[in-house]
Amino acid sequence: MKLLGEKHMAFEGLTERLQKAMEKLRRKPKVTEADLRETMREIRLALLEADVNFKVVKDFVKTVREKAAGAEVLKGLNPAQQIVKIVNDELTEMMGETATPLNKSAHIPTVIMMVGLQGAGKTTTAGKLAKHLKKEENARPLFIAADVYRPAAITQLQQVAASIDVPVFEMGTDVDPVEIVRQGMEVAKEKHNDYVIIDTAGRLQIDEQLMEELAKIKELAKPDEILLVVDAMTGQNAVNTAQGFDDQLDITGVVLTKLDGDTRGGAAMSIRAVTGKPIKFVGEGEKMDNLDVFHPDRMASRILGMGDMMTLIEKAQENFDQEQATQAMAKMKENSFDFNDFLDQMDQITKMGPLEDLLKMMPGMANNPALQNINLDPKQFAHIKAIIYSMTPEERENPDMMNPSRRRRLAAGSGRPIVEVNRMIKQFNQMRKMMRQVTNGNLSGMENLMGGQMPGGRLGKLAMNRMARQMKKNKKKRLKKKKR
Template identity: 50%
Template structure:
C-alpha cells in the first residue's frame, strides 16, 4: 500500500534532509514535488492544496531555514501533518456499558462489507475477548446470507439469519432481541448495499438505525476505487451520519488516495483497515504509524504487536537458552519460520522495519515460495536429521530432495546456511563479534 507515494515522498525528503542549509526556494521546490506525489496518488485536490500550504507555512514560520538540521525539521513537519491528515490519533469502537454494543455496517455493493463484518467480529473476539453475533440483513444480493454464515462462522461469531424473505428491519430487530437474550457483548448488523447510492438504500439504513439504535455506524469503502470511495463517503455522511470508516482492500491500493482524503473530506476517521483476504488480515488504523511507514520510518509498534501475538514468552526464553548453548535445531528453525509467517507477508513485515525505504525495496521481491521449499525440505527429514544436520550426507540428501520435491543442491544449500547460522549464534552467545562478511562468503 502507498508504494508509489512512499517512494516519491521519501526521495523528495531525502534530498531535503541531505542539505546543510535550506532556502525558501528549496522549500518551494520540495512542496511542488510533494504536491505532485499526492495528486498522482489520487488524493483529493483540495486536500492536497491545504496540506502543502500548511506544511509550507509551518516550515517557513517555524524558523526552519535557520536551524542546524533544517531537513530533519521539514521531515518532522511532514510526518506530523500526514498524521493529522489521516485523523491524528487512533480511534476505535466505544463499547456500551449495557451490552450488547450494536455496530451497524453500511456501504455500497462490492465494497467488501460482508467480509469486513466477519473480520471485525473476529478482531473484537480476539483483541477484546468479546462474545460476538452478526446479523444477516442483506436480503437482496444473491448468496449474501450464505456468505455471512460461512465467514461469520469461520470468525467464531454466532450468525443470526432468517433467510431472504423477511424485511431487513424486522430481521435486525429480531437479531437484537436474540443477542440480548443470549448475552452477547456485540451485535454487528450487515446491511444491504447497492450498486450506487439511492433513496431506498438510505431510507432502509435509517429504518434499521431507528430499530436497533446502534452505538456505532461504520462505513465500508473500497480503497481500490480511489476518489470514488471518498465521494461515496461524503454522500453517506450527508445522508446517514456514520462514525467511522472501514477501509477495505487497502493492501491492493498502491496509491492510497482514498485513505489520505477521507478524513479531511468527511470529518470521519478511518477506524479499521483490511490489509489482505484472510480474516485475520484486519487491524485498527493508526494514522501516526501509517505516516511513519509512508515516510520510511518503519512501524515498530505494529511489528511488536504482531510478534507478541505469535510468540510466547516462555518459548522465547527457551529459544534463547538453546541459542546460547548451541542446541538450536532445524526443528526449532521450522517452528520459528512458521510463527514469523503467521505475522503476515514478509514484504509487509519488512516495510514495518526502520530503514527499509520504498526506494530500497523497489525491485526487491520476497519469494514466499522459497519459504515453502525450505519447509518442505525440513519436513522431508527424519526427527534425528533435524536434530543433527551433520548426518545429512549422500543418500540421505537424495532421499530428502525427492521427498521435498526439490533437488540435492537445494538441500545442500539449506544445510550449509543453517550451519553458518548456528556458528554465528554460537559466537554471539559467547560475546564475540562475528566476521559477517566471512560468514556470507562461506554460505555461498
C-alpha cells in the first residue's frame, strides 16, 4: 500500500470530516437551525484544513447555508438528505459542473501547448495525453521538444514518446525554442499529424523571461489549447500558479497531476473557482494510461465519500474481456468457479489500477472501517498466484479437493507459509459463496463483506440507474467505432 504523505493525509481528512458532518445530520430525525450551523462550521473547517482558498470556502459555505436554511428544507421530508444533496450540487458547480472537452481546430493540426513549473509532471503528462488521444481518437500526434534549458529534458521526452510510439521533433539545446516550434509546425503539416503537443520549458517559479518565451510561442503557434499542468499536492500554491499563468497567457484549461491515493479535490475546488478555467484532466499514477477526463460530479461524490461508480464502471468495461466476464458470472451462479477462473479475474482486476483505489470508488467505502482492515499489499497478488501455480491442473479445476496434505505440498512448492495457503483457500471459498449469492440476487453476502455498508435504497438505485445509462452509452460508442 502507498505511504501517504502529509498533504495526502490532509485531503483524506477532508473526506473523513465531511462524511462525519453529513452522518451526524442523517442520524437526526429533525434538523434544526443550530444543527445546520454546526454542520456548516464542520464543513468550513474541513475545507480550510484541506488548503482550499479562503474566499472560495467563505462563498461556498454561504451559498450552502442560504439554500439549506429555507423552511422548505428544514421542515420538509428527509432534511438531512436534502442538505447532503445541496452540498454535493454546490461542490459540483464549484468545480465546473460538467467535463470540458479539448478545444479542436477546424483544420489539422490541433495545437496543444503544455505549460507549467518544473516538477509538476509536464513532460509525463504530455505523454499521457498523447496516448489518450491515440486510444480515444486513433490520432497521430507529434511532440515538439521546446524545453532547451532543463538537463535531459529532450531525452526524457524522447523516452516517453518511444514508450507510446509517438514521433518527436527536436533540434537540440542550442536553438531558440521559438524557432524549434516554427520548424516543428511545418513538419507536422507536411506529415499530416492531427495533433501537435508542444512541451515547453518550466521554471522553479514564474518569472518574466519564462513568460516572454511562452508568449512568443503562443503568438507563433496559435495553440487551440494552453494546458497548465499543476501538482495537486502543492495545495494553495497550485492555485497561485494557475492564476499567475492565466494572467499572462490566458490558459484554456488545467491538468492536475499527483491526484492519486487520497488526494481529494482541495486544489481542484480552488482552481476552477479562482481562475474560472476548467480542469480538463487529472493524472493518477505514473503509468502512461493514468490520465482521466475530469468529471466534477464524480469528484464531488468522491469528496463526500459517496463513491465514483461511473469511473469504476468505465475502468471495468475498458479492461474486462466481456466474454470472459460472462463465463465467470455463469460459473459463479453454478458454483463451478475454479482457481483458473480466479487467476483470469485477478489479471483483469490488476489492469484497472490499485485495488484500494477501486474499492474507494464504491459508495460508502472511502472511509469504511472494513476497508481499513484489508491488507492491500500488491505483493499479495504475486503470492496468491505462486500458490495457484503450484497446484496440479486437477486441483485448479476442483477447489474442493484441497485436503491438508495437498495444502502442505502447495506451501512447500510456492515457498509460502501453510497458514497463508489456508487463508487464501478460505478467502477463495468465501468469495465464491458470496458471488454465488450476489449472482442469484441475494446481496446479503456483499453487505456482510462491507460491514453492512452496501449502498441500498435511494443511493443504490441511483448508482444502478447511472450504471445502466452509462453501459448503454458505451455500447453505442463501441458500435460507432466498429462502423468506422
